[in-house]
Amino acid sequence: MGRTWTLIRRRLLQAIPVILIVSIGIFGLLELAGGDAVDAYLAVTGGGDPAFAERLRQQWGLDAGLWVRFLAYVESLVTLDFGWSVVMSKPVSVAILERLPNTALMMGAAIAFSACLGTLLGGIAALRKGTAADAGITVGALVLNAMPSFWIGLIAIVVFAVKLAWFPLGGIASFDRPDLAIGRVLDVAWHLVLPVTVLGLAYMALYVRLMRSAMIETAASDWVRAARARGLPRLRIVRRHMARPALLPVVTMLGLQAGNLLGGSVVVETVFAIPGLGSLAYDAVSQRDLPLIAGILLVGTLMVIVVNLLVDITYARLDPRVTDDRVRAGGA
Amino acid sequence: MATEFSLSRRHLLLSGTAITAATLLGRQRLAGAQPARDGGTLIAAADTEPRNLNPAIVASNGVFYVASKVIEPLAEMDYETGLRPLLAIDWQGSDDGLTFTVQLRPNVTWHDGTPFTSADVAFSAMEVWKPLQNLGRVVFRNLESVDTPDDGTAVFNFSEPTPPQLIENAMPALTSVIPKHLYEGTDIAENPHNQDLVGTGPFRFGEHRPGEFYRLHRNEDYWAETLPYLDEIVFRVFPDRGAIAAGLETGDIQVSAFSAVPLVELERMAAIDGVSVIPGGYEGITYQITLEINHRRPELADPRVRQAIRQALDPSFIVDTVFLGYATAATGPVPQTATDFYTDDVQMYETDTDAAEALLDEAGYPRGDDGNRFSLRLRPAPWFAQTRATGDYVRQALRGIGIDVEIVSADPAGHINAVYTEHDFDLAVGSPVYRNDPAISTTILFQGGLPAGVPFANQYGYDNPQMNEIISSASETIDTAERVGLYNDFQRLASEDLPIINLVEFTFITVARDDVQNIANNPRWATSSWADTWISD
Numbered sequence: 001m002g003r004t005w006t007l008i009r010r011r012l013l014q015a016i017p018v019i020l021i022v023s024i025g026i027f028g029l030l031e032l033a034g035g036d037a038v039d040a041y042l043a044v045t046g047g048g049d050p051a052f053a054e055r056l057r058q059q060w061g062l063d064a065g066l067w068v069r070f071l072a073y074v075e076s077l078v079t080l081d082f083g084w085s086v087v088m089s090k091p092v093s094v095a096i097l098e099r100l101p102n103t104a105l106m107m108g109a110a111i112a113f114s115a116c117l118g119t120l121l122g123g124i125a126a127l128r129k130g131t132a133a134d135a136g137i138t139v140g141a142l143v144l145n146a147m148p149s150f151w152i153g154l155i156a157i158v159v160f161a162v163k164l165a166w167f168p169l170g171g172i173a174s175f176d177r178p179d180l181a182i183g184r185v186l187d188v189a190w191h192l193v194l195p196v197t198v199l200g201l202a203y204m205a206l207y208v209r210l211m212r213s214a215m216i217e218t219a220a221s222d223w224v225r226a227a228r229a230r231g232l233p234r235l236r237i238v239r240r241h242m243a244r245p246a247l248l249p250v251v252t253m254l255g256l257q258a259g260n261l262l263g264g265s266v267v268v269e270t271v272f273a274i275p276g277l278g279s280l281a282y283d284a285v286s287q288r289d290l291p292l293i294a295g296i297l298l299v300g301t302l303m304v305i306v307v308n309l310l311v312d313i314t315y316a317r318l319d320p321r322v323t324d325d326r327v328r329a330g331g332a
Numbered sequence: 333m334a335t336e337f338s339l340s341r342r343h344l345l346l347s348g349t350a351i352t353a354a355t356l357l358g359r360q361r362l363a364g365a366q367p368a369r370d371g372g373t374l375i376a377a378a379d380t381e382p383r384n385l386n387p388a389i390v391a392s393n394g395v396f397y398v399a400s401k402v403i404e405p406l407a408e409m410d411y412e413t414g415l416r417p418l419l420a421i422d423w424q425g426s427d428d429g430l431t432f433t434v435q436l437r438p439n440v441t442w443h444d445g446t447p448f449t450s451a452d453v454a455f456s457a458m459e460v461w462k463p464l465q466n467l468g469r470v471v472f473r474n475l476e477s478v479d480t481p482d483d484g485t486a487v488f489n490f491s492e493p494t495p496p497q498l499i500e501n502a503m504p505a506l507t508s509v510i511p512k513h514l515y516e517g518t519d520i521a522e523n524p525h526n527q528d529l530v531g532t533g534p535f536r537f538g539e540h541r542p543g544e545f546y547r548l549h550r551n552e553d554y555w556a557e558t559l560p561y562l563d564e565i566v567f568r569v570f571p572d573r574g575a576i577a578a579g580l581e582t583g584d585i586q587v588s589a590f591s592a593v594p595l596v597e598l599e600r601m602a603a604i605d606g607v608s609v610i611p612g613g614y615e616g617i618t619y620q621i622t623l624e625i626n627h628r629r630p631e632l633a634d635p636r637v638r639q640a641i642r643q644a645l646d647p648s649f650i651v652d653t654v655f656l657g658y659a660t661a662a663t664g665p666v667p668q669t670a671t672d673f674y675t676d677d678v679q680m681y682e683t684d685t686d687a688a689e690a691l692l693d694e695a696g697y698p699r700g701d702d703g704n705r706f707s708l709r710l711r712p713a714p715w716f717a718q719t720r721a722t723g724d725y726v727r728q729a730l731r732g733i734g735i736d737v738e739i740v741s742a743d744p745a746g747h748i749n750a751v752y753t754e755h756d757f758d759l760a761v762g763s764p765v766y767r768n769d770p771a772i773s774t775t776i777l778f779q780g781g782l783p784a785g786v787p788f789a790n791q792y793g794y795d796n797p798q799m800n801e802i803i804s805s806a807s808e809t810i811d812t813a814e815r816v817g818l819y820n821d822f823q824r825l826a827s828e829d830l831p832i833i834n835l836v837e838f839t840f841i842t843v844a845r846d847d848v849q850n851i852a853n854n855p856r857w858a859t860s861s862w863a864d865t866w867i868s869d
Contacts, residue, residue, distance in 0.1 A: 033742065033743065033745070033746045034742065034745070034746040034749040034750055034754070035742070035743075035744075035745030035746040035747070035748055035749035035750075036745065036749070037745075039744075039745040039746075039748040039749045039753070039787070040744055040745035040748070041383075042466075042748055042787045042788075043715065043744035043745060043747070043748045043787070044380070044382070044392060044394060044744070045390050045391075045392040045394075045395075045466050046392060046466065046765060046773065046787070046788050048466045048467075048469065048470075048786060048787065048788075049469045049470050049473070049786065050782060050783050050785070050786050051469075052466060052469055052786075053785050053786065053787070054785070059521065086383070087383055088383060088542070089383040089384060089522075089526075089527065095542075098542055098543075099542075099543065102543075150572075154572075154574050154575075154578075157574075157575060157578050158578060161578065161582065162578045162581050162582050165582065168584075169575060169578055169579050169582060169584045170570065170572075170575050170579075171544060171545075171568070172543075172544065173544070175541075175544065175545050175547065175566055175568070270571045270572050271572045271574070271575060272572075272575070273543075273544075273568070273569060273570045273571060273572065273575060274543075275541075275542060275543020275544055275569075276543075279543070279571065280543075286743050286744065286745065287745070288745050
């Protein structure tokens with residue numbers, strides 16, 4: 001238990017310079033892009049007389065100089081008090097907490113889906129190396145990976161929501177919520193089938209490739225040869241001696257992917273009208289809502305840290321050789 | 333195609349009903365064949381969720397789309413009568429232009445049961461429209477007080493003569509009335525009722541699930557006793573346009589307004605059984621595509637160069653190629669849909685590249701060895717596909733007369749800042765809205781002497797005393813005919829001076845399921861109350 005806490009503390013400390021660099025970068029980029037929250041607001045509403053924009057800037061605290069605004073931004077990051085989002089007209093924490101469960105649910109399901117299916121298919125491809133099944137799986141996964149996910153999403157909508165009408169067109173839930181809790185869960189699950197499948201299929205290729213090459217590598221290893229020589233059953237060799245060590249890079253990839261899926265979900269969230277963190281981040285940037293950006297940045301970083309912690313813990317369980325992550329860094 | 337798609341009110345009147353114009357692409361819709369039916373939920377597509385949904389503070393289409401069903405203005409635009417009374421039943425301006433008296437509808441209650449009175453109108457005008465509203469700050473700037481001699485009368489007192497015609501024209505968009513008893517003594521700009529609306533309209537505000545939907549319920553106590561017909565309106569948030577088209581096909585969405593379905597999709601949508609494409613119902617909010625010009629560039633300060641640029645451009649190309657026919661060529665800053673102000677007695681320009689090149693030679697900008705006369709940076713406004721595409725067209729057309737154009741892109745905030753505050757542009761493609769009277773948001777594009785930082789205004793460095801004089805005298809001319817005359821002069825001078833170039837004008841398109849009735853039956857239909865909208869069997 002003590003080891004886990006050391007790990008958590010170290011990960012959090014490592015995150016501080018990352019957050020600092022990223023947040024300064026975002027602030028700088030937005031300054032370069034020009035325009036502030038009032039400009040973004042006026043672009044939508046139009047109109048106004050000479051004093052109108054000025055009054056709004058005072059109200060929203062945007063009339064201060066560059067350094068004052070930057071310090072306020074850093075302060076909100078350091079104190080974890082993000083204050084008021086002018087774009088959403090509500091506290092930043094509320095705006096984020098409204099969206100976080102949707103993204104976490106969709107992202108978690110998509111990672112699980114792509115990793116499970118990808119690993120399975122990659123394993124099958126490795127065992128059937130050089131056959132038509134191998135080629136089919138590898139090429140199929142690559143093709144899915146190469147297609148833009150918004151396009152797969154739209155095709156999925158046309159086929160499964162419009163033509164076949166099996167799944168809803170979009171949204172996270174029906175607007176008439178079912179009365180029973182189980183009904184509400186099923187309703188959300190039904191709404192998530194298409195977006196999760198689309199996200200998952202796009203990322204599956206990575207796991208297929210990783211698992212396939214790792215399995216081929218372990219198949220040629222001495223310990224597998226030794227296991228064969230000992231006359232162990234084939235299934236046991238595949239599961240314990242080939243698949244288990246081959247899973248290590250897959251688990252590492254899971255951690256790396258956590259950040260990607262958050263970013264990649266903006267497009268899928270838009271196509272399927274799912275109110276998630278990705279589209280909130282897009283709005284925050286295009287509306288120049290710095291407090292909201294700071295909040296999302298921090299939550300996003302925390303999510304990635306948490307996922308990576310889980311990965312580290314899983315790693316230690318999968319590979320008994322890993323007793324601390326210095327070994328892992330060298331061995332993986 | 334372009335000429336068929338006429339937007340004028342006169343055309344719509346001549347053709348009998350707005351629906352006739354609506355069948356350009358759709359099949360003949362069932363209209364008037366059966367009596368209106370009560371009940372049903374209308375599901376409309378929405379693509380934005382405004383941070384402030386209060387139409388008294390934010391007079392914008394995105395807000396009106398949802399809020400106009402809950403909160404009503406004094407009067408609404410109407411194809412037959414021009415103005416249809418809502419909360420006001422009669423109004424009269426004084427001869428000196430210093431007072432404007434409004435008789436209010438009796439027996440109207442707010443959704444919380446409190447009676448609606450002239451005090452609400454006075455409060456809305458003095459505390460909201462004049463000091464806080466984006467458009468009201470311009471139109472009501474000389475409003476000094478509002479007297480309430482009795483519950484049913486509001487008398488607007490102006491410090492300077494204010495044309496009654498302007499107040500009338502401003503009524504549909506600028507006079508949403510909010511309840512005094514819920515706003516008085518609070519921070520109006522951040523009052524929670526700016527989201528949780530309370531109004532007098534045909535629908536009560538139900539709930540808003542961020543990123544999902546707004547839900548409105550029928551107001552059983554609406555002052556028009558037989559209305560509304562619908563039980564509910566749900567505005568579903570669909571950020572993706574392709575998904576909106578798919579939703580109309582499946583019936584998950586029954587109405588999509590403001591050209592939410594891309595123009596290229598319209599032909600396909602019109603061919604779908606049960607779906608119609610309806611181009612009417614937006615004449616009161618006509619947009620234009622303009623080429624904004626920075627007169628701080630010495631080349632562009634020369635009127636001959638601006639004329640040459642105009643002659644190099646072909647508005648009908650933009651109509652046909654960029655708008656696929658859903659637009660008309662513009663002749664000046666007042667669109668043809670504004671029948672009371674529009675004049676075609678202005679300087680007209682033909683597309684003539686030879687004449688354009690001759691003008692540029694004469695102005696002292698011959699082609700150099702590389703064929704270029706000079707280079708310009710063009711910023712197309714990023715908010716419509718058509719503003720961006722027009723930017724590409726302008727670049728191509730100007731290259732033909734030896735002007736090299738570099739396109740500079742930014743997102744909306746960056747664009748507003750660069751053009752209207754920093755003046756960091758040579759040309760820009762803009763899309764100003766004509767809002768029923770030139771004084772509301774059109775003359776400000778030509779008026780000189782504005783400070784930097786006023787968006788959608790003359791930030792072009794253009795300052796012509798004659799133009800300023802016309803604008804200022806029209807703003808205080810009480811006599812309607814005389815006022816219209818001044819705005820005709822305004823259009824003439826704009827066409828001769830060409831401080832900016834008005835290229836084409838367009839209104840939006842509605843796509844709807846065929847069972848939705850009474851669509852596009854007024855010139856601000858998408859932003860009106862939908863009290864008479866109903867769903868047939």
